[in-house]
Amino acid sequence: MARKIRNRLFRLHTWIGLYLSAFFTFMFLTGTLLVAGLEIESIGRPAIWTTLEEDKRTASFGQIYDGIKSAHPEGDVFVILKQPTSWFVDRTYGRTGWGENINYWTNPTTGTVIHETRDIGFNTILGGLHDTFLIDKRIVFILISAMSIPLLFQMVSGLITYRRFWKGFFRWPSSSGGFRSWAGGAHRLAALWAAPLVFLIAITSFFFLLGGLGIEGGKLKFQPPAPREAALPDGFDGSVIDAAEAHARAALPGFQPVNLAIPGGKAGSLRFFGLHQDFSYLRGEITVAVDPLTLEVLNIYTPADFRGLARLNHLMELLHYGVWGGAYSMVLWIILGLVATALAFTGSLVYAARLAPTVSTGSSNLRFWRRMGPLRWVYLLVLLATLFAVSWRLHSDAYIPSRVHPVDAKGAVAQLVLHEPLRRGTLIEIELRIGAPDVSAALVEVNGTAAQSVNLVRDGDKALGRFRFEPLETENEVIAYLKKPDGTEQKVTFRMGSPIW
Known part of the structure; x- marks a missing residue:
């Protein structure tokens, strides 16, 4: 009976590994890099490092x-x-x-500004890939977090089917039996050393799944x-x-x-x-x-x-991100994360070697790809969508429009909308949105130059207009003169400061 249970668990373990090994490899690799994501991103920024x-x-x-x-x-x-x-x-x-x-x-020590960095960088993009494949939808986060369930099953079933696993912590994989034997030994060795981290990642990810489902505690x-x-x-x-x-x-x-x-x-x-x-x-x-x-x-x-699951939220985050023990835990999580990545990757190698034990590794991997059935096209679509999302995030057209509110009036009166970032020496077009009622005409004075007329387009109770703007190295100011049919005029001032980049 015990042997039958182990055989069934092994078959299910193999079947899940066939379809999810690529996913787990990606998640472990990106998660490992994220432990030191900001440090990697900041290699070229010596100003923000300190030994104080x-x-x-x-x-x-x-x-x-x-x-x-x-x-x-x-x-x-x-x-x-x-x-x-x-x-x-x-x-x-x-x-x-x-x-x-x-x-x-x-x-x-002094509180003075020594460096500025943009909001989007290597760390934020990598974090978006790890959390939602850069698809900022709650359902995607829930689906990815739900993979904690098969991940936990893989670890439990793997340890059950690996008889006397406690003897294998120092059993180095042998290549004498061919590639399949080596891949199996490497997979088992990686599983034993990565087990503590994988169990914690599965548990904390399941906790995040509950949060994604709205079960967060008080x-x-x-x-x-x-x-x-x-x-x-x-x-x-x-x-x-x-x-x-x-x-x-x-x-x-x-x-x-x-x-x-x-x-x-x-x-x-x-x-x-x-x-x-x-x-x-x-x-x-x-x-x-x-x-x-x-x-x-x-x-x-x-x-x-804190009440309910909220009591565990801080601990779950510390464990998942590997910062519970400062630099020491980060190094440990990176090492174990690389081992876990190897675990997921060697799992696919084991299956590939089993499919074609007598042919080359490349041919067996091709059979592994074909054996995945329709799911391989899902993987391919996700890969293409991810590459497109990354390129889009890094492209200038992906800039999230920003708003500038006046310094001498409420934001509802008027505001400026920038559809591209303010950069040194770059001519941009700025949108003037007017919320004040009955404005029939508008003039804008850019950095002290002569006021220019803005063509307004009505949008319900609001009016929209655009004008060209070339930033100065020093302070940048826009003054808008909003005119009404009765001849009254309202002056609205916007100050954007000097470009940083």
């Missing part, structure tokens, strides 16, 4: 904010990460004056701040942030904030995220919300306040 000791990284959140606003006064700051890793300077997610998402890298509820007229109150600067941090620390003695989220809307609060000696890093972060207007501490949440 932690006690010398003294720049406060307020200093970082002021440093960014000093270098890019028209830009916005969203999230500040102090010491994202021990080898990188401080990182901030923000937006340029012309509305393009950007990463600001600042000196960990979410934190934050008390609304005092009413204010804008996302940030008048006079908001680094000193306000530092004062808010002081209130957060006083409200929870021992709290060490490491990240800060700055509100992007009128109903948001300053949220400090960090550590506390009473809670392990593996359990999660402390969150303290502070009203940016009154500096009142609104909420304090510890890992003990």
Whole structure:
């Protein structure tokens, strides 16, 4: 009976491996690269690397904010990460004056900006490939995460069918029995060493599947701040942030904030995220919300306040991404990830060798490809779609339109829309969208030049027009004069700042 069960498990293990080995090879390889994706992307950026000791990284959140606003006064700051890793300077997610998402890298001692990087790069594209094949649909994420179930079955069934597997940890594959024997030995050896990682990846991926299906556990509820007229109150600067941090620390003695989220809307609060000696890093972060207007501490949440699956979310992410132990766990995950990649790849070699044991490897691989049936064309279509998605993401036409809001009026009055990025020496066309009613004509003054007329096209209650714009090396400003039939005129000013690239 035991032999029959093992034989059935082996046949099912082989059948699943036939169809999914290519998929698992791709996922393990991209996941392994993602562990150090940002490091790989930043090889040519020496400015953002540092060897500065932690006690010398003294720049406060307020200093970082002021440093960014000093270098890019028209830009916005969203999230500040102090010491994202021990080898990188401080990182901030923000937006340029012309509305393009950007990463600001600042000196960990002074808070001054030392480098800027674009939002899309090797790491983000690789992450998109790994998560959804760059198809940003929830259903794709769910389907990919669901592969954690057959992955877990493959590991369990493989260990069951590999009798006395505990004796094979140091059994090097032999080539004396031919290619098939070597491939089988390599597959079994890789499986044993990769088993801990593969089990963790399967479990954490299944957890992400539950999240994709909406099973996430209880979410934190934050008390609304005092009413204010804008996302940030008048006079908001680094000193306000530092004062808010002081209130957060006083409200929870021992709290060490490491990240800060700055509100992007009128109903948001300053949220400090960090550590506390009473809670392990593996359990999660402390969150303290502070009203940016009154500096009142609104909420304090510890890992003990999470409910349901939300309690495990932080731990699952640390384990899946390999950052639970800093640089040491990252290196371990990369090594084991390469072994897991070899595991999936040698699985296909074993099947190919079994199909054609007496012919060349190339011919057996061709038979392996044909044996996959209609699914091989699905793989081919996915590959072609992925290559197209990557080329599109890297192409200039893939730029996500950005919006510039006026500095002297509400955004509903008018806004500029850039369908291509602002770059040095590059002439672009900008769209003027007018939301104010009854505007019959518009003039635009570009960087102090004579005002030019814009041909407007009505779109319901709105009006649209386009004009050409050539950026200067210094500040770039557009002034729009909106004219109504009764002769009244409204002046609207847009400031985009100087090009970074």
